[in-house]
Amino acid sequence: MGARDTLVPRLHIKSTAVGTSPSLSLCNRRAAGEVHEQLSMDRIMGLAVFGEKVAARTYALMADLKPEYSSLLRKFARMEGQHGTWFAKASAANGFRPDRDFANKELGYLIAQVDDHHRAGDFDALAVLQGFIVECLAIATYEPFIEVARKYVGLTEVFAKALEEERYHVDWMTRYLRLRFFDRDAEFLELVERVNTQGVDCVGGTLMNITDYLTCVGLSGADCAGGMTDEYTRLLERVGINEQRATRSVVRLFVPIIRKYRRGEKTK
């Protein structure tokens, strides 16, 4: 029996069957209406596949702005494009259909920010947005997903490979920013907060919008959000910001969106 055959019965069970068998990976949270595994994975994989394409485009735009780093950044762009292709293939192998409309809606605000920074010729803002927000979110979600994805065919492998490469991108980005802002902490923090107030509102908002889908497939939105703030704090420290200042900056950035979530307000 093929992998897809083993999954199909589980993926097409309607919510009316909730409670008939806890082993069927069903969930139906009132807040989200009908949420089931197929819908959840279609949307999560939609964000993964098309989010990778956005990352590829961002690196290509960064390459345009700095010819001296162009060949490396184009290589990063190709790697991100490849991640998207791996994820799309692995989705198909499991019968998931990455939801492009959903992803476009979620990623539109991020693309607009990238375009604004590119139009302004602001390479450092793109480095911060890509390095601290996009890569950080990828790392915070791919890491726990590697374990959860063991129940699917080939997903663990591709997420593990992508995660390793995201860390490589982040390494370069933090080294670049460390040198660029060496001994200019205040200026760096001003840039980070200017860029990321919008960035966190955008990707943090997406994380909140997919909480029910994450729960449905066995991930915790709170854990991913916690992972993102931890990863983000570490990145600030790697660029040279001391722990106390880094923590203050993270709190200032993340608290508004946590409040919005708690109050049920729209994030973007």
Ligand SMILES: [Fe+2]
């Ligand atoms: Fe990637």
Ligand SMILES: [Fe+2]
């Ligand atoms: Fe990356």
